[in-house]
Amino acid sequence: MEKWIESDGALTRDFSFEDFAGAVSFVIKVALLAEKNNHHPDILIHGYRHVLLKLSTHDAGKITEKDYNLAGQVDKL
Amino acid sequence: MEKWIESDGALTRDFSFEDFAGAVSFVIKVALLAEKNNHHPDILIHGYRHVLLKLSTHDAGKITEKDYNLAGQVDKL
Amino acid sequence: MEKWIESDGALTRDFSFEDFAGAVSFVIKVALLAEKNNHHPDILIHGYRHVLLKLSTHDAGKITEKDYNLAGQVDKL
Amino acid sequence: MEKWIESDGALTRDFSFEDFAGAVSFVIKVALLAEKNNHHPDILIHGYRHVLLKLSTHDAGKITEKDYNLAGQVDKL
Numbered sequence: 536m537e538k539w540i541e542s543d544g545a546l547t548r549d550f551s552f553e554d555f556a557g558a559v560s561f562v563i564k565v566a567l568l569a570e571k572n573n574h575h576p577d578i579l580i581h582g583y584r585h586v587l588l589k590l591s592t593h594d595a596g597k598i599t600e601k602d603y604n605l606a607g608q609v610d611k612l
Numbered sequence: 613m614e615k616w617i618e619s620d621g622a623l624t625r626d627f628s629f630e631d632f633a634g635a636v637s638f639v640i641k642v643a644l645l646a647e648k649n650n651h652h653p654d655i656l657i658h659g660y661r662h663v664l665l666k667l668s669t670h671d672a673g674k675i676t677e678k679d680y681n682l683a684g685q686v687d688k689l
Numbered sequence: 690m691e692k693w694i695e696s697d698g699a700l701t702r703d704f705s706f707e708d709f710a711g712a713v714s715f716v717i718k719v720a721l722l723a724e725k726n727n728h729h730p731d732i733l734i735h736g737y738r739h740v741l742l743k744l745s746t747h748d749a750g751k752i753t754e755k756d757y758n759l760a761g762q763v764d765k766l
Numbered sequence: 767m768e769k770w771i772e773s774d775g776a777l778t779r780d781f782s783f784e785d786f787a788g789a790v791s792f793v794i795k796v797a798l799l800a801e802k803n804n805h806h807p808d809i810l811i812h813g814y815r816h817v818l819l820k821l822s823t824h825d826a827g828k829i830t831e832k833d834y835n836l837a838g839q840v841d842k843l
Contacts, residue, residue, distance in 0.1 A: 709798075710794075710795045710798045710799070710843075711795075713794055713795075713798065714791035714792070714794045714795050715791070717787075717790055717791045717794050718787045718788075718790075718791050721786075721787045721790065722787070766787075
């Protein structure tokens with residue numbers, strides 16, 4: 536499993552799971568975190584069992600403390 | 613975590629998770645299995661972090677092979 | 690679709706949908722609201738396409754403003 | 767809401783919803799369809815309330831009947 540990468544004003548990380556259900560249930564956990572934090576990443580389910588997260592703060596046009604904070608919470612899932 | 617219990621023509625089991633998000637993401641996995649098997653249990657999220665599953669075959673009015681089969685798939689999650 | 694009923698210190702309402710997928714996607718919306726409000730109802734998916742919500746405030750042992758508030762938000766879904 | 771576009775061996779369409787919860791609950795419906803059909807699209811939640819679906823048949827390296835079929839089912843959601 537890769538680590539978070541900073542690029543083009545966003546924090547991205549690709550996660551792999553056993554199957555599609557594993558990927559979808561992870562997306563639900565991220566979605567619940569996103570609503571709780573009122574900070575919503577882009578979420579890509581790809582290749583059946585992978586999920587790419589892309590965190591950035593649109594108002595600021597760059598990575599902010601909100602993104603590092605949400606990334607830290609995702610890492611604890 | 614309890615085992616499956618047969619009672620009143622249904623197979624039931626109560627699962628516990630760390631928090632609400634854990635419970636909800638389990639429900640999604642069960643829902644995906646249910647659609648794949650075209651066999652849909654009753655699903656109760658209760659007490660913040662618990663999920664009670666109740667499997668029965670309504671047409672037959674009792675527990676059938678479909679229920680044991682789905683229970684076995686849930687156990688592998 | 691029934692209205693909210695107050696009984697035994699809880700606010701309950703039963704919702705019906707076209708199919709299982711409709712019920713599950715409603716549950717996800719309710720779960721997102723619950724995390725946002727940090728107030729978590731009991732949620733029962735039953736009979737393939739129905740969802741029963743039960744709201745109460747456990748610390749208070751009765752229905753409180755938190756429950757009426759969440760019920761109002763669910764009604765807007 | 768745009769229609770399906772064929773490009774680079776894939777069928778894509780971008781859907782818009784009222785909010786993040788609307789987008790996520792649509793993703794769950796698509797995920798349930800995907801498991802039922804055993805055909806899994808790439809799914810991108812982006813810009814808070816948009817969902818981009820990308821359907822292709824990897825084994826064939828092109829769009830096949832499976833993709834048109836799943837697209838038709840998504841349109842009925």
